[in-house]
Amino acid sequence: EPEVTQTPSHQVTQMGQEVILRCVPISNHLYFYWYRQILGQKVEFLVSFYNNEISEKSEIFDDQFSVERPDGSNFTLKIRSTKLEDSAMYFCASSRDRALIYYEQYFGPGTRLTVT
Amino acid sequence: AQSVAQPEDQVNVAEGNPLTVKCTYSVSGNPYLFWYVQYPNRGLQFLLKYITGDNLVKGSYGFEAEFNKSQTSFHLKKPSALVSDSALYFCAVSAGGGNKLTFGTGTQLKVEL
Numbered sequence: 001e002p003e004v005t006q007t008p009s010h011q012v013t014q015m016g017q018e019v020i021l022r023c024v025p026i027s028n029h030l031y032f033y034w035y036r037q038i039l040g041q042k043v044e045f046l047v048s049f050y051n052n053e054i055s056e057k058s059e060i061f062d063d064q065f066s067v068e069r070p071d072g073s074n075f076t077l078k079i080r081s082t083k084l085e086d087s088a089m090y091f092c093a094s095s096r097d098r099a100l101i102y103y104e105q106y107f108g109p110g111t112r113l114t115v116t
Numbered sequence: 117a118q119s120v121a122q123p124e125d126q127v128n129v130a131e132g133n134p135l136t137v138k139c140t141y142s143v144s145g146n147p148y149l150f151w152y153v154q155y156p157n158r159g160l161q162f163l164l165k166y167i168t169g170d171n172l173v174k175g176s177y178g179f180e181a182e183f184n185k186s187q188t189s190f191h192l193k194k195p196s197a198l199v200s201d202s203a204l205y206f207c208a209v210s211a212g213g214g215n216k217l218t219f220g221t222g223t224q225l226k227v228e229l
Contacts, residue, residue: 009157035217042219043160043219045217091160105215107159108159
């Protein structure tokens, strides 16, 4: 069964550094998402992406964050200048289409980001 | 705003016994409700969803969930638990025709022999 993959599984970085988290969505999916979970808290929506544009973003997704689909397979989340509070598990997801009534979101295993 | 509450951090049950993992939600409009499961080092796997229709929804691996509009609940159930069901379970909601999922904090299910 096709899976969403994410690399790296764990990323440690110093405060103020830029990080790029990588995801390979399922190949025939058109919608892509990033979620994050701070330890002990809820999984939170960050952004959705379709047709090379952001389709929706949360208030968490400020100017420090950006997403890109640099080629036909990868989907990346960049944090320009990391803060301690960015430490979290970041999940990538993809779906065939937008309508949840028909199409589930498939999630990757997550990247644990630790900012020191 | 939409939100989900999973009141139990952990649920312990003996193998062969029925299990229930609780979820309540708050949304404006009609809710779309989901259960996902996460095994160690794996992504969140879709189990089942409620969109409309029958309040009892059946999903993967023998799981089912009951939608209760008056109690704004969507509890996950299984008649007979297996040790292999031990995992982290997430309830999620979406509303208003959007595709943004709002998750609960997750419930760790432990099934023991």
